[in-house]
Amino acid sequence: MLLKLNSIYKWVNSGGQRIFLLKDINLSVEEGEFISVMGPSGSGKSTLLNVIGMLDGFDEGEYHFLDKSVHAIKEKRRAALYKEYIGFVFQAYHLIDELTVKENLEMPLLYKKYKGTERKAMVADMLDRFNIVGKKDLFPSQLSGGQQQLVGIARALIGNPKLILADEPTGNLNSQQGEEIMDLFKQLNNDGVTIIQVTHSEKNASYGSRIVNLLDGRSV
Known part of the structure; x- marks a missing residue:
């Protein structure tokens, strides 16, 4: 379980008054899944993505990521987790x-203590891979x-993440550009990267292996 x-x-x-952005969300994600999160504007999709990505906190509930209790660790440790x-x-x-x-491209590698020569090689590899x-x-x-x-x-x-979050x-x-990007995600997923994307597009959602629908902060 990822x-x-x-x-x-x-x-x-x-x-x-309390205005709920997310309400009683339960979600399990296995390594290697490709999940599409759909729902109308204001349904909580980006909020959910930010919570999963540890950019946003939450008020109640538990979040486990690779057996770490995200809800119970300090912010610094959380930041280290998502950067990793x-x-x-x-x-x-x-x-x-x-x-x-x-x-x-080099920016995320600076957090990860790679040597200069390694960083150069990894950046060169990505530039090559993406034809840029x-x-x-x-x-x-x-x-x-x-x-x-x-x-x-x-x-x-570039840092070989286990999880890509795409909003x-x-x-x-x-x-055409959109299709190229989606084909790229599909390829990455085939290579074992877990992907969670937020999308309005049925077509983009169909690239995923399952769809999570949100409405008013709830999963429907």
Whole structure:
């Protein structure tokens, strides 16, 4: 078992009332799964992804990741866990504007204590794998959306994570670029990477092995 959420609740207080973002979410994910999370806007999809990715806390419930009790460990330990095992891919790319493609790719490796020569080799490997060698010294603003998203995925993958979390990964791309990105995810999943994607698209969801539907913070 890669991760397990037990009765997760997350809320905000507004005008003396609790507004639930997540309500009694139970989810088990095995290694090697490809899960699509669907639901209307405001249903809690991105919140759920952020909770799984340890970017967001929650108010009630238990979260186990690789036998670690995420709900019971300190923030520093949590940050170390997600840097070690989780890669994120966002709709808005989230690349660092002031860094070149090469430097953006190297960023996650700096947390992981790789030697300089190893980092260089891993970056070169990713540039090659994603056919972006010619773009290595460009800044994100000089790339098309599809290229930025490729760099985003390469960055998420570079540290060999066990889990990729993708939030509307094709949301800003045209249909051909989107299809290329989804085929890439399918390939990664075939190679053993566990993927959880949030998507509005039935077509993208069909790449997954199962669908989790959310409505008003609940799994339906």
